[in-house]
Amino acid sequence: MSATKVQTDKTSVFHAIDIAKIYQMGEVQVHALRGVSLELYEGEFVVLLGASGSGKSTLLNILGGLDSPTSGTVHYLDHELTASDASELTRYRRDNVGFVFQFYNLIPSLTARENVELITEIATSPMDAMDALDLVGLKPRADHFPAQLSGGEQQRVAIARAIAKNPNVLLCDEPTGALDVQTGIVVLQAIGQINRQLGTTTAVITHNAEIAKMADRVILLSDGHIAGIETNSTKVAAQDLRW
């Protein structure tokens, strides 16, 4: 099985051991994660699949250095994220992580190109902003402001922005959640292409099982647990997905 080969050949990017996350919501404790252990490997495309409230966003936030677990440890390469302070986490995000959000989160006062340049200017070894836009097919719209772009175009700018720093990992939280099918597929194509061409370790959160078909591995989350890990023997190309 190719997945086995991937697991043995490739180095582990993320190594999480028994992480739990408890939110105090007023007087109620919410167990978002209840002891999750997992590894993500270099260059792989992982989909975290689960219903809303399953803990997938919490997991992604912890991997991205936006949040820290209540217990358990997370390593990024040989760096222990769970032992890092706020400024180290900022440094970590700045140098290693590309984020894509459900609602794009572009800066409305900057053009597409400038949104990307915002990142390339602080990154250590970025690609050219125009090249990043070219990767998502938006070079011709580089000088448009977010308000002048469609939802799909905005999300593709967000992807270009995420990858322009040449991140080691690309974390996408419901990247198609706010988009229609056609546009969603275009966006997924862009993400898949980045993963293939640049070898960026990619994790995509979704509640849409169809999207899982394009992953190397699918991690199923339910009620804060890992309910199962599936390895796809054949990956379906994004343009062939339907939902």
Place this chain on the structure above:
Amino acid sequence: MRKLDRKLLRDLYQLRGQAAAIVLVIAAGVATFVMSMCAYRSLTATKDAFYRDYRFADVFTSTHRAPDALLPRLRDIEGVAAIETRLVYDVLLDVVGMSEPATARLISVPDRGQSELNQVYIRRGRMIEPLQSGEVVVSEVFAAAHGFVPGDQVRAIINGKTQSMKIVGIALSPEYVIQVQPGSVLPDDKRFGIFWIGRRDLEAAFDMTGAFNSVTVRLALGHETARVIDELDRLLKPYGSVGAYDRDEQLSHRYLSDELSQLRGMAVMAPAIFLGVAAFLLNIAVSRIITQQREQIAALKAFGYSDFEVGAHYLNLVFVISVGGSIAGSLIGFWMGANMMGMYEEFYKFPALTFLINWPAVAAAFLMTSAAAVVGTFLSVRSAVTLPPAEAMRPEAPPSYRTSWFERVVPKRFLAPEMRMVVRNLTRRPVRAALSVVGIAMAVAVMVLGNFSLDAMNYMMEFQFRLAQRQDLTVTFVEPATESVMYEVQNLDGVLESETMRSVATRIRFQNRSRRIGIMGLLPDPQLYRLLDADEREVRVPEFGIMLNSKLSEVLGASIGDEVIVEVLEGKRPTLTMEVSAIVEEYAGINAYMNKRRLHEVLLESNVASGAFLKVDPNRIDAVFAELEERPGVGSVTIKDAMMQSFEQTVAENILVMRSFIVMFAAVIAIGVVYNTAKISLSERQRDLATMRVMGFTNREVSTVLLGEIIIFTVLAIPLGCVIGYGLAAVMTAGLDTDNYRIPLVVSRNTLLLASSVVVVATILSALLVQRRVKRLDLISVLKTRD
């Protein structure tokens, strides 16, 4: 409690920082207004009561010597309700422990019964016993300055003879609520005192039995003052009248009137500034809430709340803030007003200066703040009300931006993306940006306005008393002094330089305007009493023609080359036509000058002098004082430095109090505007900032975007504020321009620097407050929701 009201309270709680800032700005305006209006009412009521109860006269005149037999004819003048004749003399006083002489104004009181007009109020001790010789009652400020108590003795030099007088009482008079020596602009408690003395004593001392030299008149209601004045002048002319005048020209009354008009001015200017700023702050705060609550508004309306109910809900929010500001402001205003009364008590002497609350003004303050609040928020509330529910349910369209004109000018490589964000945020909402700049500028302006009075005062003192007038002492003679007297005074041991002058009472006319003034005859090239133009250049006294000071020129509307008519009110009373030969700058009084020799010619007199200006060796000044006290002809001695010091001491204390208020208020505006602007920016850009944080920008980098805007506002606001402050100062000088004094429009560099610094500090403080919020941005939840 209705649920909508509970929502209001919670919204308010969410908004507490901004709401508090706005409440403070409103409170500052209301406080100033309420303080001024209460002080106005208190001062007016106290003044009116004192004037009424102690029968303050309406018309005043003095003569050289008029017989008592004239009194029935004066009393018969139509419009005269009450009349009193008396004797008034200025004499030198020899006060123990003070080397320099003080001037005492002796005013006669009837030997039997009360004065009919200008009655004295006895603060301590008693009134003079009828026909008891050698007793005096002394004015309170003078007694206080010297620590006199009833039973003390003072020695006056009356007609060359030292005469001992026993103080039996300490008193106040409506005629001398503030005591300013004629010819002086500033009160000097230590060196000018009023003494009431039995008429028989004065008659004896000045050989005035059966005669009087001062008349005061109370008018019957509904009679024209001018007619009575004319009649008085006509009847008293043969007896050396120098012209009657009404309360407008009475010194003490004029100072009070000036103070009252100043309070009025403050009451107009303060609300205009502060409520304007508050309206703007409410506008940005409320429109932001309404944007954030679009979906809530839609839901409310979808469930059947009417447009009116929704509108009223948001207006109520605004009213809670404005009413809160009014209440706080009124309370602070009462407190400040009561303090102000304390300050007034040092300057203005009334039997009792009680603080009265001006309730109509308080009501007006509430109405004004409510109106300002509604004006500031009307448009936003209306847009919230008229939004169809379905449309409101959808999130607002993303804000559209475009490349600004600024970037077309400045090449892209000079602008980091953070700065580009700042610039575009500013240019996207130019009106709001401009209003923010104006708001902060108002803080600078308030500071400039508050401190400029000190600059003006300093300049006025410097110009008038150091540059122009360089004498140490001014001596006036009881009667015009002959050459031999002049010679004696000028050659006293210790006198370094001296100049004589001749002063004569006149009425000056140009077209239909006229004024009673003293014309001073000066030497052609005076070095002690110099005349300067507005550029501080010396103006020589020409051989012919008359020189007006700038105020007189303005009052008469006469300028160089015009011919004015001068009626001399002394001696042979000639009427002359004279050409205005120069305008000189002076900040106090209305005066005219001419060549001394020429003045003698037109008066058909020999070389005499009304007074002299002396420059004295500081080491021998006491000897000079002692000599002067012994000369019978010397009526008064004014010591320039002492007068300035005493004034600066009192004024400095009060200015310090006022200044601390002003600095506080300016800081309130600056913090109010900066904090609100930053808070709104933070709220609007929360998502952008959180996104940047997620992508690895540091707190500091993110803060650049937020604070860059504030810094630009402040940088633009400072010069603008200086200009506005200068403009307001100009308005204020025009408003405070009186015959007594004019305030020069001088704003020092220190004032501008101080104003800017206060605003910069306020900016830094509020920036720090807001920046703390950046650190606490909830990165995750911001990314999960749409704005």
